[in-house]
Amino acid sequence: MVYAADTGAVLHEIQTGSSILAAPLSYTVDGEQYIAVMAGYGGGPFAYYPVGSAVEKYGNEGRLIAFKLGGVSVPLPVEVPKLGPIPEPPIISSASGETLERGKAIFEKACGECHWNTNGGYPDLRRMTASVHSIFNEIVLDGVYEPLGMAGFSDILSLDQMDDIYQYLLKISHEAYLEDHAQASAG
Numbered sequence: 739m740v741y742a743a744d745t746g747a748v749l750h751e752i753q754t755g756s757s758i759l760a761a762p763l764s765y766t767v768d769g770e771q772y773i774a775v776m777a778g779y780g781g782g783p784f785a786y787y788p789v790g791s792a793v794e795k796y797g798n799e800g801r802l803i804a805f806k807l808g809g810v811s812v813p814l815p816v817e818v819p820k821l822g823p824i825p826e827p828p829i830i831s832s833a834s835g836e837t838l839e840r841g842k843a844i845f846e847k848a849c850g851e852c853h854w855n856t857n858g859g860y861p862d863l864r865r866m867t868a869s870v871h872s873i874f875n876e877i878v879l880d881g882v883y884e885p886l887g888m889a890g891f892s893d894i895l896s897l898d899q900m901d902d903i904y905q906y907l908l909k910i911s912h913e914a915y916l917e918d919h920a921q922a923s924a925g
């Protein structure tokens with residue numbers, strides 16, 4: 739949105755295809771003014787992408803966008819594919835209610851800050867593929883995804899605690915899968 743400095747009236751709207759959170763910078767080159775922004779979504783709300791936001795539709799490739807009067811339109815990024823239904827988890831948990839409660843509590847404390855298990859910047863763990871399921875230990879304890887920003891938790895979680903979390907994730911994945919499936923059958 740471009741606003742008039744004196745009245746606040748909206749003068750112009752520009753679709754950038756990127757969420758903009760950072761403060762703009764103004765500079766001139768040969769007497770011509772530019773307003774540049776580092777565009778991209780992040781910071782505190784990274785775990786959740788607001789419905790209808792640019793980041794949800796176009797993804798989150800960081801871009802530097804510079805505007806000037808009479809400039810060309812901003813090229814839009816390619817749209818990201820819509821999330822499909824929740825995949826069927828490879829195993830159904832047969833863990834006790836007590837284990838599942840424990841898993842939920844540890845998950846909320848150790849993982850839930852990032853993994854909101856919704857549409858956001860961190861993976862929805864109800865959507866893990868079969869290959870991710872098969873290396874869950876290595877990811878969560880050994881830290882094989884550290885280069886992607888997912889630290890290993892072997893210094894604070896035991897194998898049993900990790901398994902409690904895993905059983906809880908199997909349960910919520912299966913519930914989400916059934917819910918998606920019921921909605922799809924309903925119409």
Ligand code: HEC
Pocket residue numbers: 845848849850851852853860861862863865866867870874877878883886887888889891895903
């Ligand atoms: C500080 C944020 C943060 C916390 C806390 C966190 N994770 Fe992650 N997790 C990440 C990031 C970042 C990724 C990798 C994202 C990517 O693939 O680009 C990830 C990836 C994963 C993956 C791979 C998912 C997939 O489908 O590829 C699993 C499994 C996972 N995390 C489990 C956990 C568990 C279990 C916990 C709690 C013990 C946890 N994470 C805590 C940030 C976090």
